[in-house]
Amino acid sequence: MQEWFTPARETWLYRVNPALKFAMFFALLLVVLFNQHVAFTFNQMILYGILLYGFSGYSWRRLLLFSLPIILSFFSSALTMMLFGKGETVWWSWGLIKISEESFNYGLLLGYKTACFGFLGLAFVLTSRPILFFYALMQQFRLPSKYAYSFIASIRMLPVIVDELQTRSNALKVRGVQFSKGIRGYFERLRMYTVPLFAQSIRRAQRVAVAMEAKRYQMGAKRTYFYPTNYSKMDIVFVVIMTISFVSAYLLA
Template sequence: MQELFTPAKETWLYRVNPALKFVLFFCLLLIVLFQRNLAFVFHLTFLYGILLYGYSGYRWKKLCLFSIPMVLSFISSALTMILFGKGVHVWWSWGLIKISEESFYYGLLLGCKTLCFGIISLTFLLTTRPIMLFYALMQQCKLAPKYAYSFIASIRLLPMIVEELRTRSNALKVRGVHFSKGIKGLFEHLRLYMVPLFAQSIRRAQRVAVAMEAKRFQMGVRRTYYYPTIYTKIDVVFLSAVVVSFLSAHFLKGIIPYKTLTHMLVPALQL
């Protein structure tokens, strides 16, 4: 699993301050969420797609694999609205299916929003280390260390839980345990897997809580950090790239509006 999320090379996106990247991408998601101009969302999706596929540092095979859920979400959300949405100017209908200009517009808008959400989220996920994100949130956004280090400890414990699950599975195979089929077998899996894992997780969480209390994470005093995060020139480059892409999408929506996109995508629907 770790190899899947390991890039072929670390590009300049990895050196951007994670707190700045988080704030900017969160603002972009809010803008896309409340945006109702199809041309703007379409161009924004295309421009930030260049950022993902050109500068994430991952090979094309991995990027295509990561893109499958986004493409499926785009197709399902867009087709559902296009085929079954309401509209006045009907282009084609057959039974329950009715394609109109309005349903086509909102279908593409919903699909592009879904795709844009996926591209922005995937860019942040693939180019940000979780540990550095929480360090940046503590230092730049003043997040309380007791919350940040709790998340860091949780992330560190995930590989241990996976290893325990693998060990438990091998132990049951050595003992010759066989599970029933159907619902009964599902409950047997839950009983033999989940109960020991929950017990171990509770013990481990208790030890982590005691360790954090011993290191006085509950105090509000100023702390030092092993990984300092600061703003650099790369952050200026990243901020400029995001702003330029946003303004370019806003400019292009006047040059290539919705009507032009409609004639380019489905010229046969108006026949």
């Protein structure tokens, strides 16, 4: 699973401070959310698509695979609004389906917004390491360590849970456990898998809570960090490039 999120090369986006990158992307997404201009939103979608496909460092085949949910969301949201939206200038109508000029424009706007959210979110996930992101939040944005390390511990648990799921599956196969067909078999699998996994997760969460309390994360005192993060010249370049690109997208609209 980890090799899927390993880039073929590390581009300049990897050298940007993750906290600053998150703040910039969040501000851009707010603009997308409240913008009602179709051409401007389309330009933003092209801009964020270039950012993802050109500077994420992943192969085109893998990026297209990652983008399948975004593409499906784009067409489903746009077509739903186009076919069932409201409008006065009706182009074509048949039963419940009514395509108007207003619904067509709103459908494009909604589809472009969906793609913008998907492209920016995927670009951030693929070019940011989760551990460094939370360390940057603690050091640059002063996020309390008890919250940041809680998220880090949760992320660290995900591979362990996947391994436990695989171990449980292998153990059931070795024991020759046979499940019924149909809905009954589904509930049998649910019972055989969820109960042990929930029990192990509760025990592990208890151990993590005791460990964090022993290390005084609740005191709020100043701490040292294993991964120091700071701002660099690449952060300035990132802000300048994104600002110029954003203004250009607005002017071209």
